[in-house]
Amino acid sequence: MDLEELRAFLAVAEAGSFLAAATSLRMPRATLRRRIDQLEARAGVLLVDRTRDGVSLTEAGRLLAARGRLMVQESNALLQSVREAGAEPSGVLRVLLPVGLPPHLFPPLLTLARTYPRLAFRLQFSDNPIGGLMENVDFAIHFGETSPAGPWVSRELARLRVWLVASREYLARRGTPASVEDLARHDLLTWEAPFEDGRSWPLLRGGTFSVAPVITAPDIHLIRQLAIAGHGVALVPDAMVPDPGLPEGALVPVLDEIVGREIGLRVVVPAVLAEVPRIKAMLDLLEPFLGKLGL
Numbered sequence: 001m002d003l004e005e006l007r008a009f010l011a012v013a014e015a016g017s018f019l020a021a022a023t024s025l026r027m028p029r030a031t032l033r034r035r036i037d038q039l040e041a042r043a044g045v046l047l048v049d050r051t052r053d054g055v056s057l058t059e060a061g062r063l064l065a066a067r068g069r070l071m072v073q074e075s076n077a078l079l080q081s082v083r084e085a086g087a088e089p090s091g092v093l094r095v096l097l098p099v100g101l102p103p104h105l106f107p108p109l110l111t112l113a114r115t116y117p118r119l120a121f122r123l124q125f126s127d128n129p130i131g132g133l134m135e136n137v138d139f140a141i142h143f144g145e146t147s148p149a150g151p152w153v154s155r156e157l158a159r160l161r162v163w164l165v166a167s168r169e170y171l172a173r174r175g176t177p178a179s180v181e182d183l184a185r186h187d188l189l190t191w192e193a194p195f196e197d198g199r200s201w202p203l204l205r206g207g208t209f210s211v212a213p214v215i216t217a218p219d220i221h222l223i224r225q226l227a228i229a230g231h232g233v234a235l236v237p238d239a240m241v242p243d244p245g246l247p248e249g250a251l252v253p254v255l256d257e258i259v260g261r262e263i264g265l266r267v268v269v270p271a272v273l274a275e276v277p278r279i280k281a282m283l284d285l286l287e288p289f290l291g292k293l294g295l
Helices: 003-015 018-025 029-043 059-084 103-113 168-174 181-185 220-228 277-292
Strands: 048-051 054-057 091-098 119-126 139-143 152-167 188-191 200-202 208-210 215-217 233-238 251-254 261-270
Touching: 003 018, 003 029, 003 048, 003 059, 018 029, 054 059, 091 277, 119 277, 139 277, 152 168, 152 220, 168 251, 188 220, 215 220, 220 233, 220 251, 261 277
Parallel strands: 091 119, 091 139, 188 215, 188 233
Antiparallel strands: 048 054, 139 261, 152 233, 152 251, 152 261, 200 208
16 A cells, blocks of 8 residues: 555545645645545545535545554654664653643653653643543553553553542541541542542442542642642542652541552553654653652
């Protein structure tokens, strides 16, 4: 299959018209149409329906679009690997991260980045990094026990404790819960993990129980800061990394032998990109880096 014809077809599929696709590719519309015609001749079927309002994909076209994006990604990754073979990792790494990571984790990450001074980072954030199409991303870090099905390379970086914490001031004012039932008399704050219900809290020995949180959010840092400020008992992942500027023990565990669980922190990479030098280099450094942080 001719990759230039495929790229032209994918541009039309995404833009919905020959004019918009030709503009995005900076290509004469006649050249674009010719490439689509040649691709349809090779396939032996129509790939796009042409109408006055634009174009729409046929069933064959939708199938080719779904698989074709991966083919183009694979070809681009192969070229990147060849260009960077034996060279110092360089370029821009596009990283997708969970929203609400503690800000004080990022300065050490910059120290890690200086190992390869020709690398730069483009950070994006999502409350569910693997919940949608991970396009224009080199790798994603997410919480969970599994990674998406499909052509991905997945690695667990660390295990984190998810448990209840509260400030000493809050517990002095409202009392310390001695049982799950006592939580009903407290203001509850909860981190909601992807694909989970924040109203269902885990028991350490298995199972769950229902709660009515005052605030539910996918932002770990927000929930943690609310707990530090004395606004309630919070269910959050805890990296056990000290909070800068706060005395040790600003947050104390609550019902830590009853409520909680462990959750994985994972990295997932499109399989076609796993051997690109700049991506492989960073993956190889992540685990030792987290180990130094105590994760």
